[in-house]
Structures are given as C-alpha cells and as structure tokens.
Amino acid sequence: GLNSRFRLDRDSLALRHIETDGRIGTSHNYIYVGHIWSEQLDEAFLGQDINETAGGIRIQLTERLSFNFDAIYNNTYNQFQRHSGRLYYKHPCYFLSLGCHRDYAIRDDYTGNTTFQFRFGLDY
Numbered sequence: 434g435l436n437s438r439f440r441l442d443r444d445s446l447a448l449r450h451i452e453t454d455g456r457i458g459t460s461h462n463y464i465y466v467g468h469i470w471s472e473q474l475d476e477a478f479l480g481q482d483i484n485e486t487a488g489g490i491r492i493q494l495t496e497r498l499s500f501n502f503d504a505i506y507n508n509t510y511n512q513f514q515r516h517s518g519r520l521y522y523k524h525p526c527y528f529l530s531l532g533c534h535r536d537y538a539i540r541d542d543y544t545g546n547t548t549f550q551f552r553f554g555l556d557y
Contacts, residue, residue, distance in 0.1 A: 434455065434456055435453070435454075435455045436452075436453070436454050436455070437451065437452065437453040437454075438451070438452050439451040439452070448472075449471070449472045450469075450470070450471040450472065451469070451470050451471075452467065452468070452469045453467060453468050453469075454466065454467030454468070454487070455467070458491075461491070461493035461499070462491060462492055462493050463490070463491050464488075464489070464490050465487075465488065465489055465490075466486070466487070466488045467486070467487040467488070468485070468486050468487070469483055469484075469485050469487070470482070470483060470484050471483040482509070483509075484507070484508040484509045485505050485506065485507055485508060485514060486505070486506045486508060487503065487504070487505045487506075488503065488504060488506075489501065489502055489503030489504065490502050490503075497522055497523050497524060498520070498521070498522050498523075499520075499521045499523075500518070500519070500520055500521070501517075501518065501519045501521065502516075502517070502518045502519075503516075503517050504516045504517070512537060513537050514536075514537055514538060515534070515535065515536050515537065515538070515545075516534070516535045517532065517533070517534045517535070518532060518533050519531065519532035519533075519550075520532070523556075524556075525556065526555065526556060526557075527553065527554060527555050527556060528552075528553070528554050528556060529551070529552060529553045529554075530550070530551070530552045531549075531550070531551055532549070532550040532551075532552075533547065533548070533549050533550075534547070534548045534549075534550065535547045536548075
C-alpha cells in the first residue's frame, strides 16, 4: 500500500510537512520505502529542515523466526542517520529478539553510538 500525509500552514496554506511511504509484500515478508520532509519552524532548529529517506525489509525465515532490517538516510547531509537489524523469535508463550542499532546522529549535546539489545517477553 501507499500512504501519505501532509501539513499546511494555517495562514498561508504553504506546505510545511509531508510524509510518504509504500510497502510491497505481505505482513510476514515485505519491503518498504518512505520519505519525510518537514520545515522546522521552531527557532532552535531553524535551517535544520528534515529531509530523510527510509527503507527496510522483513523476512519470515521460519514459522517462528523473522529478520528485520531498516535504515534512514539523511538527504540534507548525504549520510546515513541510522541502521537497525533484529532477529525475532515468536513462540506461542513468549518472544525474544536480538538486535543491533547504529545511530550516526550528531547534535549539539548528542553523538550517536552502537547499541545491542536483547529482549524477552511473555505472551498470554
């Protein structure tokens, strides 16, 4: 499917924000691509409009095991903003996942890093 949403300035009707994304496949196996552009009106972020392209895949490896990967590319700075990958196991009673997330963002008080995640949960 294809989705899009947008926001207009209430006074001038100028376009201020638009998000568009599309997905091909089933709920178990798919590829998606999206884009977001947003004009920053907050004085703290002026000149730092958002212009990013996102994409990802999900592959069902077995009945209970799947793999996800996604990335966000910052079109303004011509570099990746983030990569993430996760292996997910779903049992009727519990789930667990192993993931890796690499954030490349650099802001005034923040520098991205790499994190590894293990999650376990009970389903009932």
